[in-house]
Amino acid sequence: MNEGIPTRVLSELTGVAPTTLRAWERRYALLSPQRTTKGHRLYSPEDVALIKNVVTQLQGGMSIGEAVRRQRHPQDNQTDSASLSGSDTQWPTFRHRMLQAVELFDEARLDACYNEALSLYPFGLVSESLITPVLMTLGERWQQRPNGIIEVHFFTAYLRNKLGARLHHETSRKHGSLLLVSCLPMEFHEIGTLLFAIEALAHGYRLLYLGPNSPLAQLPAIAERAGADASVLSGTSVLLSLIEPQWSSIQQTKIPTLVGGPFSTKHALWLNHHNAIPLGYKTDLAVEVMPGVVPPYRRSAR
Numbered sequence: 001m002n003e004g005i006p007t008r009v010l011s012e013l014t015g016v017a018p019t020t021l022r023a024w025e026r027r028y029a030l031l032s033p034q035r036t037t038k039g040h041r042l043y044s045p046e047d048v049a050l051i052k053n054v055v056t057q058l059q060g061g062m063s064i065g066e067a068v069r070r071q072r073h074p075q076d077n078q079t080d081s082a083s084l085s086g087s088d089t090q091w092p093t094f095r096h097r098m099l100q101a102v103e104l105f106d107e108a109r110l111d112a113c114y115n116e117a118l119s120l121y122p123f124g125l126v127s128e129s130l131i132t133p134v135l136m137t138l139g140e141r142w143q144q145r146p147n148g149i150i151e152v153h154f155f156t157a158y159l160r161n162k163l164g165a166r167l168h169h170e171t172s173r174k175h176g177s178l179l180l181v182s183c184l185p186m187e188f189h190e191i192g193t194l195l196f197a198i199e200a201l202a203h204g205y206r207l208l209y210l211g212p213n214s215p216l217a218q219l220p221a222i223a224e225r226a227g228a229d230a231s232v233l234s235g236t237s238v239l240l241s242l243i244e245p246q247w248s249s250i251q252q253t254k255i256p257t258l259v260g261g262p263f264s265t266k267h268a269l270w271l272n273h274h275n276a277i278p279l280g281y282k283t284d285l286a287v288e289v290m291p292g293v294v295p296p297y298r299r300s301a302r
Helices: 007-014 018-028 045-059 064-072 081-103 107-120 123-144 148-170 191-202 216-226 240-250 262-266 268-273 283-293
Strands: 041-043 178-183 206-211 230-234 257-260 277-280
Touching: 007 018, 007 041, 007 045, 018 064, 018 107, 045 064, 045 123, 081 107, 081 123, 081 148, 107 123, 107 148, 123 148, 123 191, 123 283, 148 191, 178 191, 178 216, 191 206, 191 230, 191 257, 191 283, 206 216, 216 240, 257 262, 257 283, 262 268, 262 277, 268 277, 277 283
Parallel strands: 178 206, 178 230, 230 257, 257 277
Antiparallel strands: none
């Protein structure tokens, strides 16, 4: 059986991790893939459409159980009170559990909550609906809590370790366009950058990840040496007055430059005027913009 779509490709086409696809198959019988003689799963174009439809429903706030039910009974297109109840409570429950784990400095409980969410939902949706809101809550309330700043440090250190390990594990692939991913100078908040990087990997890109506080003057030579197809920079609270004097270095590159994070939303007009593409601060939307600039599987001619 040579026809069919392997799990890796299905994952890249839909943005749903292989572990989540297998969980949906095991828990909900959502998929029934064919098998090769060696036992590898093979999917159909209909499976791609099915998963994309499920992801769309999840992004609209529906629970995975309700989304699966809708696939099996498409005639039930009326949103009843039960489905609304399920969709309204899933993410607040996860967020409450995660915040409790942070307040108790209980890494095992934090890990269990995070892993459960990832087993049920795509990484991008977990980032948008769980990780980012918890980060925002911690950031907004730290001054009102005795251990507020330590809670922020604990959670960000946990995320940095988890996301860094995942990034390291998934960068072993040898295909896909290469993105140079970095924080802007004097930007040390890299969690959003890591979330984008992992989501980009899930969509077939390769990465050269440089982390926080990268000097702009050195990036063009690094991008050229590595053979990058695009540069993706990120900023949260860095000042435009710091970036402006250094931006001429970026404008010398021959590859597209994209900028994400709150910096890109605040200074979108300036970035557009200086030949950069603002991505905004939402990871899933940022990754959706990428194929129009540099397709996942295009390799630049060199």
